[in-house]
Amino acid sequence: MxxxxxxxxxxxxxxxxxxxxxxxxxxxxxxxxxxxxxxxxxxxxxxxxxxxxxxxxxxxxxxxxxxxxxxxxxxxxxxxxxxxxxxxxxxxxxxxxxxxxxxxxxxxxxxxxxxxxxxxxxxxxxxxxxxxxxxxxxxxxxxxxxxxxxxxxxxxxxxxxxxxxxxxxxxxxxxxxxxxxxxxxxxxxxxxxxxxxxxxxxxxxxxxxxxxxxxxxxxxxxxxxxxIGIGKSTGTKLISACGNINKPGVYEIELKVSVEEFLYSDEYCGGIANGKRLKACIPGGSSVPILPANLLLKTAKGEQRLMTYESLSDGGFETGSMLGSGGFIVYDEDQCIVRNTMTLARFYHHESCGQCSPCREGTGWLEKILHHIEYGKGKMKDIDLLWSVQSHIEGNTICPLGDAAAWPVAAAIRHFRDEFEWHIENPYEAQRRNYGLAHYADPMEAVA
Ligand SMILES: Cc1cc2nc3c(=O)[nH]c(=O)nc-3n(C[C@H](O)[C@H](O)[C@H](O)COP(=O)(O)O)c2cc1C
Ligand code: SF4
The missing domain is CATH 3.40.50.11540 (NADH-ubiquinone oxidoreductase 51kDa subunit)
Structure with missing residues (x-):
């Protein structure tokens, strides 16, 4: 519609x-x-x-x-x-x-x-x-x-x-x-x-x-x-879809289309590119929690997930996310959650206005710790440190940018902790997977 x-x-x-x-x-x-x-x-x-x-x-x-x-x-x-x-x-x-x-x-x-x-x-x-x-x-x-x-x-x-x-x-x-x-x-x-x-x-x-x-x-x-729409999600909504899909673009959907239809039908995203499998998706712009494939298509109760405010947030942040601004970012099986989370953390650190200490300092720490893990210098206790830093930002700032910086990190650890652990245990392999070379060269060394 x-x-x-x-x-x-x-x-x-x-x-x-x-x-x-x-x-x-x-x-x-x-x-x-x-x-x-x-x-x-x-x-x-x-x-x-x-x-x-x-x-x-x-x-x-x-x-x-x-x-x-x-x-x-x-x-x-x-x-x-x-x-x-x-x-x-x-x-x-x-x-x-x-x-x-x-x-x-x-x-x-x-x-x-x-x-x-x-x-x-x-x-x-x-x-x-x-x-x-x-x-x-x-x-x-x-x-x-x-x-x-x-x-x-x-x-x-x-x-x-x-x-x-x-x-x-x-x-x-x-x-x-x-x-x-x-x-x-x-x-x-x-x-x-x-x-x-x-x-x-x-x-x-x-x-x-x-x-x-x-x-x-x-x-x-x-x-x-x-x-038009369903429940308290009335009307239509523009969704900008990007990432590993066959048909990136801007789509207008009625607020009741299922996530599955949106992702796989030819009318919208046309499925995952290059025949790969879906790994995860950030459904509402970079500030909202990432959802792994199983929780994206169905809620934790096993109900079909819809592209609505209510359905996408069903389960709270434990098992849900948000419709947010409608920026639908799709990750295929080859995407590295650690690397992507680090990229987002770098963005929020760069964009923090610096007025509140938890955001100004915390976003810097998030980026720094993720950077260490990504470039092969992480320790297991860094995962708990990341969790602790994000939890001290959320809800403690003047504006929601602080939350927006904390939520992606929290969701990445919540749903993909094993990937963080794998990164830390296999720094050599992780480098090879993300950069195609068996090396520890660190392009961000100067700012680390
Ligand atoms: C860090 C940050 C960035 C935001 N960026 C935008 C933006 O680019 N566009 C926008 O409409 N709202 C943005 N918002 C939300 C606005 O503060 C505001 O809620 C919105 O413009 C209200 O419009 P609406 O009621 O029509 O959604 C942002 C909020 C935060 C905390
Ligand atoms: S939370 Fe908002 S006001 Fe506070 S430092 Fe971050 S960007 Fe600035």
Whole structure:
């Protein structure tokens, strides 16, 4: 089922004329001409839409928290930072059908009373920022942005703000700091952005996909949208699939497809590449726990695992994971869990903003210990040390980056402890397997 990408195959859909000819902006017209801002929010609440940025917080509820003091501007900020390894679905949406996002932003800005709405996009997406700039200019030239839109008295301008390229600027309060021109350090909460956001004004931060989804929600109505999907996982979701699969790419799924179907059917990933066996998968972007093959396809209770918020997290972190941002990273039987975990640990260490000691110091230790194990210098007690370090980060930091650094390590040890042990007991073989040479050359020696 396709709601967001249903027109993505149409030639020229990136441009205003083609988007408009294919029904574009009719939903915005419906919202602005026939609905009140509160009625739009009501539909979003009824739809059960949950934020697509990773945490899955109900969007309508978030909107209803927005403070509305007299004489103070309110802001909507679209989070297009998308730096989570394995996640590239927002990029595809913005590159392919940018006007869907602009239309979603217009409707959402109307609902929230935001006259100046920002898209914060990561610096590495420079070419996508240009596409967005062009779409904004086209929308303005055709009367969908600017003053007195459709004669309704509602003014709205969308501004594209390019970040400098930092993962932490995807965390909503770091993003707001960066938008204000400061270093992107997460803020201590409360106050939450809905009360004090950008420039101390009430602010809603939503993900690109969440805001684009407002268009089909208002088009069909909240109740109809809520019938798509299953349980509290309503609607469709974009999944970016990568790793050892036959058909990497961005897929829109109804939130009830089974993991097995998603992984093996030709409609989606097309199975494991080169006839190999599935070893493991990180189902929701690099921050969520890895699942071994047996727990990926079925829950610990033996039920079929579905691509939904609830099913993927069934069993908690003992036997489950999370849907997260929808970055589906597949590992075949040849992948080394130690090496991959070390790569992730290096990423989180590099991206830690350094404000909290458990994250600043702990991510460094995780990388260092994993590096020792990977390069043949590990000791058995290092596995327990790794466990101890990650457990001291989790829950003890200002923002969830600390958790995001701890969870992959914890899950790797939980499910693949034997592989860590094998690495430590067989350093020579491990080197040969990962690097194809019988050597102990250490490319990271200088930073170890
Ligand atoms: C370290 C870190 C990075 C994040 N990166 C992103 C991101 O790139 N895009 C995004 O939408 N949300 C990201 N988030 C989540 C945001 O803080 C926020 O929850 C989200 O933008 C809210 O939008 P939603 O409710 O529509 O999901 C990140 C969170 C953390 C802790
Ligand atoms: S958890 Fe890490 S990234 Fe987040 S505020 Fe603390 S030091 Fe910075």
């Amino acid at each position: 396709k709601l967001l990408l249903k027109n993505a195959h149409i030639d020229g859909i990136r441009y205003y004329d083609t988007y408009r000819k294919n029904g574009g902006y009719t939903v915005a017209e419906k919202a602005l001409r026939t609905m009140t801002p509160d009625a739009v929010t009501e539909e979003v609440k009824k739809s059960g839409l949950r934020g697509r940025g990773g945490a899955g917080f109900p969007t309508g509820m978030k909107w209803s928290f927005l403070a509305k003091p007299e004489g103070v501007p309110r802001y909507l900020v679209c989070n297009a930072d998308e730096s989570e390894p394995g996640t590239f679905k927002d990029r595809y949406l913005m590159e392919t059908i940018p006007h869907l996002l602009i239309e979603g932003l217009l409707i959402s800005s109307f609902a929230l009373g935001s006259n100046n709405t920002y898209i914060y996009i990561r610096g590495e997406y420079a070419w996508v920022a240009e596409i967005l700039e062009q779409a904004v200019a086209e929308a303005k030239a055709n009367g969908w942005l600017g003053k007195n839109i459709l004669g309704t008295g509602f003014d709205c301008m969308v501004h594209v703000h390019v970040g400098a390229g930092a993962y932490i600027c995807g965390e909503e309060t770091a993003l707001l700091e960066s938008l204000e021109g400061k270093r992107g350090n997460p803020r201590i909460k409360p106050p939450f952005p809905a009360i004090k956001g950008v420039w101390n004004c009430p602010t809603v931060v939503n993900n690109v996909e969440t805001l684009a989804t407002i268009v089909p929600v208002i088009e069909s109505g909240g109740e109809a949208y809520a019938k």
